[in-house]
Amino acid sequence: MTQSLAEIDLDFVPLGRTGIQTSELQFGTWRFGRTTEEGTLEISEDRAHDLLDTYAEAGGRYIDTADVYGGGDSERWIGDWLADRDRERYTIASKLYWQIRDGDPNSRGTNRKNVRHRVDAVLDRLDTEYIDVLYIHRWDDETPTRELMKTLNGIVESGNVHYLGASTLRPNAWKVARANAIAEANGWEPFTVLQPRYNLVDREIEGDYLEFARQRNLAVCPWSPLGQGFLTGKYARDEDLPDESKAAESSRFRDSYLTDENFDVHDELEAVAEEVDASPAQVALAWHLHRDGISAPIVGARTVEQLTENLAAATIDLSPAQVDRLTAAKPGPYDTL
Numbered sequence: 001m002t003q004s005l006a007e008i009d010l011d012f013v014p015l016g017r018t019g020i021q022t023s024e025l026q027f028g029t030w031r032f033g034r035t036t037e038e039g040t041l042e043i044s045e046d047r048a049h050d051l052l053d054t055y056a057e058a059g060g061r062y063i064d065t066a067d068v069y070g071g072g073d074s075e076r077w078i079g080d081w082l083a084d085r086d087r088e089r090y091t092i093a094s095k096l097y098w099q100i101r102d103g104d105p106n107s108r109g110t111n112r113k114n115v116r117h118r119v120d121a122v123l124d125r126l127d128t129e130y131i132d133v134l135y136i137h138r139w140d141d142e143t144p145t146r147e148l149m150k151t152l153n154g155i156v157e158s159g160n161v162h163y164l165g166a167s168t169l170r171p172n173a174w175k176v177a178r179a180n181a182i183a184e185a186n187g188w189e190p191f192t193v194l195q196p197r198y199n200l201v202d203r204e205i206e207g208d209y210l211e212f213a214r215q216r217n218l219a220v221c222p223w224s225p226l227g228q229g230f231l232t233g234k235y236a237r238d239e240d241l242p243d244e245s246k247a248a249e250s251s252r253f254r255d256s257y258l259t260d261e262n263f264d265v266h267d268e269l270e271a272v273a274e275e276v277d278a279s280p281a282q283v284a285l286a287w288h289l290h291r292d293g294i295s296a297p298i299v300g301a302r303t304v305e306q307l308t309e310n311l312a313a314a315t316i317d318l319s320p321a322q323v324d325r326l327t328a329a330k331p332g333p334y335d336t337l
């Protein structure tokens, strides 16, 4: 099993039709500065900088953040780290949408007032002149799509943002298709990067969403590629969970991931991992790298050890038969029609 940073050299791959290239594994920073319900700081500033150093040492150049991560600390700490580096060598993606001020409904969503103000705040925290990719973190049904696309186009034209992205919890290809049709009819910038949840056990985007992205050559950068840790081999069927574990703490995680059906997928994952002398996490990430239509998954990690293990996924070769076995372990939404 490859575990040494020196053996990893991440490749660049196209970011859809944007014309720029992304590292084949992007680095996600949502736990930077995050405090758990018990008040524990998950990733401190020092650890965040160690993680960014590790990613950069492996050749990683694409960093994913959002304005709400760590209440802004994720962006701030990335900005501090970038200050000692060549900004131009890194691609930084951020997002906006979630309400940031209690009692102020206009501080939520993608209305023009909120978007313009929030972009300025992102630039300040990252201490940069431009954001490479700006995502809407979720779809805001209260803002007319035409207003949204016109506002976003203005921000691209101002030079503050290079490319636009749409991040989703549920597949919503038709909303993005409609928004892009409006943008293109007006000569405005469309969404070219998509960020859906996708992993071996969350397969909702297979079907229309992936087909739409493929047809329009939109980049697809999946979040939670390890099912928030489920696909790493650290959970077992019918196990008594320690009180402090994420699964014990969060019933949503337990109910959506720790199911018999998902453990069947996990069994296949462990079998393939053994065959290729890799860890389950590495094989779960390598599966993304072997999937048609996926640009680059966003790798999450709480420790440098986890990140080093995960980045080594780029060194793993799976045979077409192994990829097929993993894919078949849980049918996608259209496989049973």
Ligand SMILES: NC(=O)c1ccc[n+]([C@@H]2O[C@H](COP(=O)([O-])OP(=O)(O)OC[C@H]3O[C@@H](n4cnc5c(N)ncnc54)[C@H](OP(=O)(O)O)[C@@H]3O)[C@@H](O)[C@H]2O)c1
Pocket (backbone or CB within 6 Å): 027, 028, 029, 030, 031, 064, 065, 137, 167, 168, 195, 222, 223, 224, 225, 226, 227, 228, 229, 230, 232, 234, 246, 281, 298, 299, 300, 301, 302, 305, 306, 307, 309, 310
């Ligand atoms: N657009 C959106 O709405 C959205 C939503 C979620 C995430 N994201 C982005 O996607 C990124 C990744 O998401 P995610 O954190 O959910 O990804 P993930 O890769 O599915 O899960 C990462 C978590 O799994 C555990 N883990 C990772 N590697 C491990 C290893 N080798 N061994 C054991 N445990 C390991 C760690 O948590 P523990 O050690 O605590 O188990 C880690 O924080 C985020 O940072 C963010 O940038 C976007």
